[in-house]
Amino acid sequence: xxxxxxxxxxxxxxxxxxxxxxxxxxxxxxxxxxxxxxxxxxxxxxxxxxxxxxxxxxxxxxxxxxxxxxxxxxxxxxxxxxxxxxxxxxxxxxxxxxxxxxxxxxxxxxxxxxxxxxxxxxxxxxxxxxxxxxxxxxxxxxxxxxxxxxxxxxxxxxxxxxxxxxxxxxxxxxxxxxxxxxxxxxxxxxxxxxxxxxxxxxxxxxxxxxxxxxxxxxxxxxxxxxxxxxxxxxxxxxxxxxxxxxxxxxxxxxxxxxxxxxxxxxxxxxxxxxxxxxxxxxxxxxxxxxxxxxxxxxxxxxxxxxxxxxxxxxxxxxxxxxxxxxxxxxxxxxxxxxxxxxxxxxxxxxxxxxxxxxxxxxxxxxxxxxxxxxxxxxxxxxxxxxxxxxxxxxxxxxxxxxxxxxxxxxxxxx
Ligand code: F6P
Numbered sequence: 001x002x003x004x005x006x007x008x009x010x011x012x013x014x015x016x017x018x019x020x021x022x023x024x025x026x027x028x029x030x031x032x033x034x035x036x037x038x039x040x041x042x043x044x045x046x047x048x049x050x051x052x053x054x055x056x057x058x059x060x061x062x063x064x065x066x067x068x069x070x071x072x073x074x075x076x077x078x079x080x081x082x083x084x085x086x087x088x089x090x091x092x093x094x095x096x097x098x099x100x101x102x103x104x105x106x107x108x109x110x111x112x113x114x115x116x117x118x119x120x121x122x123x124x125x126x127x128x129x130x131x132x133x134x135x136x137x138x139x140x141x142x143x144x145x146x147x148x149x150x151x152x153x154x155x156x157x158x159x160x161x162x163x164x165x166x167x168x169x170x171x172x173x174x175x176x177x178x179x180x181x182x183x184x185x186x187x188x189x190x191x192x193x194x195x196x197x198x199x200x201x202x203x204x205x206x207x208x209x210x211x212x213x214x215x216x217x218x219x220x221x222x223x224x225x226x227x228x229x230x231x232x233x234x235x236x237x238x239x240x241x242x243x244x245x246x247x248x249x250x251x252x253x254x255x256x257x258x259x260x261x262x263x264x265x266x267x268x269x270x271x272x273x274x275x276x277x278x279x280x281x282x283x284x285x286x287x288x289x290x291x292x293x294x295x296x297x298x299x300x301x302x303x304x305x306x307x308x309x310x311x312x313x314x315x316x317x318x319x320x321x322x323x324x325x326x327x328x329x330x331x332x333x334x335x336x337x338x339x340x341x342x343x344x345x346x347x348x349x350x351x352x353x354x355x356x357x358x359x360x361x362x363x364x365x366x367x368x369x370x371x372x373x374x375x376x377x378x379x380x381x382x383x384x385x386x387x388x389x390x391x392x393x394x395x396x397x398x399x400x401x402x403x404x405x406x407x408x409x410x411x412x413x414x
Contacts, residue, residue, distance in 0.1 A: 001327055002114065005035045009062070009117040011085040012043035013124035016146045016158025017305035018313040021080035022119050023087065025317030027062045033325070037062045038111055043090030043124070044131060047107025048100070057111050080310050083161075083302045095127050105135035114138060115324045117317075121145035121156070122352045122362050125332070129349045138329035140320045141345055146300055149193040151351050151363040152343045153334035157316065160308040162189070162300045163199045169296055170204025170242055177240040180290065183230060183268060185243045187261030187295040192361035196300070197246035198382070202375050207233060207241045209375060210264070212248035213365040214383030218260070219252060222383065223267040227275060229381035230268065230289070231282045243268070248361075265291035315340045 009026055011019045023039070030037040038060040040046035049055040069076050079086065094100040108116070115138040118128040125141045132139035143150035146162035166188055177184040186206075190196040194211020201209035208226050215222050230241050245264050251257045268291055275283035305313065316333045319340040323331055331342040355362040365372065375382045 004033075005030070005114045005324060006038070006112060007035060007115045007117065007321075007324060008038045008040050008060075008108070008111060008113045009087070010040035010043050010046065010119070011087050011089045011144070012118060012120040012128060013089060014091060014121065014145070014301060015083070015085050015089050016144050016301055017083045017161035017303055018157035018309040019085040019087075019089075019119055019144060020082045021305055021310045021313035022117075022142055022144070022157060022317040022320075023062075023085070024077070024079040025314040026117055026321055028064050029318050029321040031062075031064045033321070038113065039087045040116075042088040044093060044095065044104045044128065045090050046087075047104040047111075050107035050110050051103045060111075080314065081304055083304065090124075093127065095131060101131060101134060104131055108135055108137060115140060115329060117142060117320045117324075119144050119157070121147070122150050122356075125150070125345075126349055126352050126356070129345055132330070138324070138327075139345065140323050140329065141332040141348070142316045142320055143332065143334065146196060147190045147193045148195040149191065149361050149363045150332075150348075151355075152332060152348050153336070155312055155335040157309060157313045158301075158305075159195065160312070161303050161306045162196055163203065164306050165300050165303050166196060166200030166296060167204040169294070169299075170200065170206060170244070173294060174205060174240075174242060177242060177292075181239040183241045183243060183265070183289055183291045185245060185261045185265040185268070185291055185293045187293065188244055188246050189296065189300050190246045190248055192248045193363065194246045194248065194365045197244050198365055198371055198375065201244040201380065202371070202378070204244075205242060206244040206380060208243040208381045210243075210245045210249050210383060211365055212246055212250070212361075213367050214372070215249050217250040217252060217254045218264060218267060220271075223264070223271050224275070225381060225384065226264070227268060227271050227283060230272070231275075235282060261293040261295055265293045 007030060009023060027037050039062045050057060065075060117140050118125065119142040120128060121144060129139060143153045144157035146158045148156050148159040150156045170186060173184045173186065188197040188200065192212055194213050197209055197211050208229055233241055245261050247260060249260055251260060251263055257263060269289055272283055272289050312335060319333045323342055330345045332345050332348045334341050334343050352362045372382055
């Protein structure tokens with residue numbers, strides 16, 4: 001086994017809180033061992049710049065204290081507190097073009113790395129793994145994403161902070177909702193997964209949480225169920241409500257829509273009115289429901305990482321170095337039952353690819369899992385249980401298999 005190592009580290013895909021904490025831990029741990037560690041800027045694009053001679057390898061060398069803070073704060077180790085990525089990240093690349101892949105592999109060769117730590121989500125890990133196979137790289141993956149949808153790990157770096165951010169937003173919206181007797185519809189990120197919406201919805205006191213795993217699309221039936229929940233709150237003299245909708249929930253036609261929150265808010269108004277007109281008395285009073293929509297957007301990707309995210313990121317960064325030291329390559333660092341472990345990357349990537357081909361989320365919310373049960377036990381409306389015939393994916397299949405028995409007949413046939 002080679003004693004000193006030369007390794008690279010990069011961040012790829014959408015940024016999230018905690019990336020810098022992984023980098024910091026890996027740099028500290030590697031330099032303490034006397035290894036050389038190189039920070040690749042802007043994901044695999046950095047290798048292209050090296051191949052083109054636009055960046056010299058020595059410029060990429062990372063040291064434990066390579067960042068200067070003036071005055072008495074000099075030497076303060078701030079990196080784990082900062083969001084974003086000091087290395088920059090890459091959301092889109094052209095790696096499927098052979099000439100681009102060749103340049104990336106050439107850059108890697110010039111650096112002469114023994115191994116590469118790639119911090120990424122399901123999409124970017126797949127792309128980098130592909131390059132690693134072509135270039136015969138010794139890759140270690142570290143999962144990060146606010147969507148928490150990387151398979152084989154219970155947690156990805158960045159998720160916990162995003163849950164806190166959304167939870168805080170819900171808390172803040174509660175008081176203005178109450179003051180104006182409004183229904184606040186809050187649109188939450190998460191791509192095809194509902195983890196972020198579900199966790200934050202529970203922690204933030206939502207009354208309704210719609211996630212793609214349980215509400216694949218805003219069918220008439222789904223909207224009526226939401227109205228029923230809101231009407232029941234009114235009957236209990238609660239005149240405001242918080243409705244969380246994950247961005248992965250499709251519109252009535254089963255299509256992704258970046259205004260899904262707005263669509264839901266309009267449908268709540270429309271259906272409440274219709275139901276009242278149909279003499280469904282408990283919906284009356286809901287006919288003038290005042291809705292407002294908040295799209296939280298990219299604020300969910302930032303913020304000081306929570307202590308859990310810092311710990312997770314730190315433990316994962318160190319695990320990556322341990323794996324390299326033991327020359328156990330081609331593995332994904334994972335969080336399992338309260339500690340860091342690792343899984344074969346081939347197994348992880350095979351599952352990710354299969355799910356992407358079938359247009360479904362590689363690690364969705366379990367519709368019968370304890371988190372959904374927890375929400376239900378609190379009386380939060382999270383959608384109905386799916387029928388066994390339902391394709392449990394979040395593929396946006398409009399044939400969502402839901403029963404229409406809850407619909408008043410006139411609406412069901414209208
Ligand atoms: O995957 C992370 C994520 O923040 C998703 O939740 C969201 O749908 C997407 O990235 C937004 O991507 P972009 O930054 O390219 O707009």
